Amino acid sequence: MRRDPSSDFSSGPELSDELRLLCMLHNIGATASERSLTLQQISEWTRMETPALRSYLQKLIELGYVQFIQIEGMDKYHLTLDGIRKVLSIYS
Numbered sequence: 001m002r003r004d005p006s007s008d009f010s011s012g013p014e015l016s017d018e019l020r021l022l023c024m025l026h027n028i029g030a031t032a033s034e035r036s037l038t039l040q041q042i043s044e045w046t047r048m049e050t051p052a053l054r055s056y057l058q059k060l061i062e063l064g065y066v067q068f069i070q071i072e073g074m075d076k077y078h079l080t081l082d083g084i085r086k087v088l089s090i091y092s
Helices: 017-027 039-046 050-062 081-091
Strands: 066-071 074-079
Touching: 017 039, 017 050, 017 074, 017 081, 039 050, 039 074, 050 066, 074 081
Parallel strands: none
Antiparallel strands: 066 074
């Protein structure tokens, strides 16, 4: 009987939706105020629905991992230093 080779690899620990979003924001480069993204841009990159995205971002803001800013009247989001550290701790 032949085994499925993909079963040999673990996907690692299960991440919450908020932490998965945190990793995605890190991977797409939203790591500083000048690289902040709008809700619409984040939705396009992550393919997440806006209501869920708002909820996840709010939770990440409360945890201190994401910062909300307004630039030229536009609401934008990016990772804080603690958010970047959290992502890096997940990968190590």
